[in-house]
Amino acid sequence: MAQIWSRLRRFVAHRWVDVRDAQRALPPSALERLERRIAASEQRHTGEVCICVEAGLPTSYLLRDASPRERAVAMFGKLRMWDTEHNNGVLVYLLLAEHAIELVADRGLNRHVDAQRWQAVVAQLGEALRQGQIEDGLTTALEEVSAVLVAHFPQPSGVPRANSLPNHIELR
Template sequence: MKLSLISDYFSKEEKQAVVDAIGQAEKQTSGEIRVYFERSTKKMTPMQRAYRAFRKLGMDKTEHQNGVLIYIAFGDRACAIIGDRGIHEKVGDHFWKEELEIMQTNFRRDEYVKGLQKTIQLVGEKLSYYFPYQRDDVNELDDEIYFDED
């Protein structure tokens, strides 16, 4: 069965499980995590599309520059993880590559939700180390999953 929308691939419960993982991770950090799906990289690299989505979602405007985007081009089976300047300067390329490999391993087994949950958890742990939760923390960006269905 061919699904017309990417969001149809996931049940309501699976979507909520990912949103809950984001919320749980963000309870420990002032950092922000988002998940973004689209059908195709549109002949760009996954990183180029991820940067574009990062800016489109306003993730480059967080106070501490500690937003992280998990990007998936579902139809192309391509993905990327990017962090804003504040977190990237702390963890470097190696961390993002490790997390990407964990996520891709799960995706190859069609365990998308499990892969996202694990990656969100690990990114959240790293964010909490460098950007711990503050009493006056404001959730700058909502915790929803974004589906670009174009």
């Protein structure tokens, strides 16, 4: 019986929020600054970085009791983060209804980075979010991800960079 109540509470929590909550968390001015930071970051490496802020999981995910990680991996594919020449895309995913943070990096990048490095990025972002500093937390996470990408996939100097994916923040 406790499991039924737990699932019902989760369902209500996810249906209680909507995209307006994501928009309040990141107003247009913050989105614009973060998008500029993503574009600047991507000039220094060959990877692609995306930030996705989702208010709540879709009903189909809730009905099958899917985890935030499952949704983040699905969004990684849906946003075509895997579609990079060196398999070095990174998705920073926030699920507001559960205060969940997931970082999904493609296999080309994960060959060079251990899980503890990504966990440290998630922990820093989590602390910033608990303090209500969403934009600052995302900026720091972006800087950390960028440092990893620059270290392992630097943009060759003198070679124009092709941006294969849009730099906008995905709000759902």
